[in-house]
Each structure stands twice: as C-alpha cells, then as structure tokens.
Amino acid sequence: MHKKLIWLIVATLFMACNANKATVEADAQTDALYRLLDGNQRFVHQQARHPDESMGRVHEIASSQHPFAVVVCCSDSRVAPEIVFDQGLGDLFVVRTAGNMLSGIEIGSIEYAVTHLQASLVFVMGHENCGAVKAFIEGGDIPGHIKEIVDSIGREDEVRKIALNDAHRLEHVVNANALHACRQLIRQSPLLQNVFAENKLTVVAGVYGLQNGKVTLLGMEDEKMDYPLTQTNRVAHQ
Numbered sequence: 001m002h003k004k005l006i007w008l009i010v011a012t013l014f015m016a017c018n019a020n021k022a023t024v025e026a027d028a029q030t031d032a033l034y035r036l037l038d039g040n041q042r043f044v045h046q047q048a049r050h051p052d053e054s055m056g057r058v059h060e061i062a063s064s065q066h067p068f069a070v071v072v073c074c075s076d077s078r079v080a081p082e083i084v085f086d087q088g089l090g091d092l093f094v095v096r097t098a099g100n101m102l103s104g105i106e107i108g109s110i111e112y113a114v115t116h117l118q119a120s121l122v123f124v125m126g127h128e129n130c131g132a133v134k135a136f137i138e139g140g141d142i143p144g145h146i147k148e149i150v151d152s153i154g155r156e157d158e159v160r161k162i163a164l165n166d167a168h169r170l171e172h173v174v175n176a177n178a179l180h181a182c183r184q185l186i187r188q189s190p191l192l193q194n195v196f197a198e199n200k201l202t203v204v205a206g207v208y209g210l211q212n213g214k215v216t217l218l219g220m221e222d223e224k225m226d227y228p229l230t231q232t233n234r235v236a237h238q
C-alpha cells in the first residue's frame with residue numbers, strides 16, 4: 001500500500017485512541033477510505049468483484065439505504081465512481097456535475113447523505129484532463145450555462161494561485177479545483193461543520209487517472225495547498 005496512505009491511516013488511528021467512541025467513528029471513516037481505495041486497486045488490476053449487484057442486494061436495500069461514502073465527481077462518462085471504486089448498489093451516494101462543481105443543491109445533497117444516511121466520508125474526485133477545467137484554461141467565448149461552470153472555476157482561490165505560465169497548469173488546476181470543493185463544503189455548510197467538529201466526518205480529495213484508472217489522494221504532499229480539511233491531515237499538521 002502507498003506509504004502516504006499507511007501514514008494517513010496510522011494518524012487517524014492515533015488520533016482516535018483518546019476515546020472508544022472516537023475510535024469507532026474514526027474506524028468507520030478509515031474503513032470507508034480503505035473500501036474505496038481497495039476497490040480502485042481491484043479495478044486497476046482488473047480484479048473487480050462487482051459487489052452488491054445481485055437481485056438479493058436489490059431486495060436488501062429496497063426499504064432503506066446506508067451508503068458508506070459520498071463521492072463527488074465529474075459527470076464525465078469515463079469516471080463512473082461505482083465502476084472505478086468497484087462498488088455496487090447502495091454503497092455510494094454520488095453527486096456528479098461537470099468539473100465536480102458544487103452549488104447549494106449539491107451541498108444539500110451531501111448534507112443529506114451525511115446527516116440522514118450517516119455517510120462518514122466525502123471523497124471529492126477530480127480527474128485528469130477534465131474538460132470543464134480545460135475550457136476554463138483555454139478561455140474564449142463560452143455559450144449558455146456552460147459559462148457558469150467555467151466562471152466558477154475561475155473564481156476559486158485555490159485555482160487563482162496557480163501561475164498562468166505553470167507548465168502543468170491543467171493538472172494543477174484540476175487538483176486545486178478538487179481541493180477547493182473540500183474546503184467549500186465545510187465553509188458553506190454549518191451542518192457539515194457540526195459533524196466535522198464531532199470527528200464524525202472525513203473529507204478527502206483525490207484525482208482519477210484517465211490513462212491508468214488509478215485514484216490518487218491529493219494534498220498530503222503539498223503544504224502550499226493548505227489542506228486542513230480531513231481529521232487525519234489536521235493531526236498531520238499539529
């Protein structure tokens with residue numbers, strides 16, 4: 001397993017040692033992250049198990065749902081979260097918009113998943129070569145409501161920090177845009193702030209590689225990104 005991930009898990013567990021209740025909650029968040037990343041490993045190595053797709057599963061979850069994670073990602077047809085994380089019905093609460101952009105309706109959807117369905121992890125997943133980000137970088141006249149998406153990307157503080165002459169501008173803006181969504185969620189949602197303050201929620205960003213199908217966690221290695229919004233990272237910066 002990736003070194004940073006092991007370190008992240010250890011940090012989570014260390015933090016959680018203070019109380020049993022906190023341990024149980026941190027375990028749930030760590031387990032959720034493991035489930036996603038392990039599923040992605042299976043997908044990458046073409047060992048997908050396609051869990052929770054049976055008619056039995058359909059019946060099992062017909063009356064209620066308990067998704068273990070919220071995934072926020074782009075509407076791009078190549079980044080379907082149930083497939084790239086090898087999960088099934090009832091496992092993920094998914095919010096998708098072009099460029100994984102969040103407005104009130106999307107944040108409300110996430111609030112519902114966290115406060116009503118008890119999802120303990122929000123995973124914001126950007127992806128390589130994102131068309132929405134590309135449109136922002138290329139600029140020019142953009143028609144219709146597509147312009148709202150592109151203009152929103154341009155207003156993000158994290159994106160504005162990326163130099164115009166950055167040799168890897170597309171990649172860095174994709175990352176910054178995903179990290180922005182993490183911060184935006186906590187900043188704009190008092191409901192999520194409360195859950196977060198109780199250590200019942202982890203918010204993480206990652207990026208999906210179109211070439212290799214791999215999801216890589218973001219932010220841990222780049223202090224300039226000021227990425228304080230996971231409990232694990234909060235511990236890391238103490």
Ligand SMILES: [Zn+2]
Nearest residue numbers: 074076130131
């Ligand atoms: Zn995209």
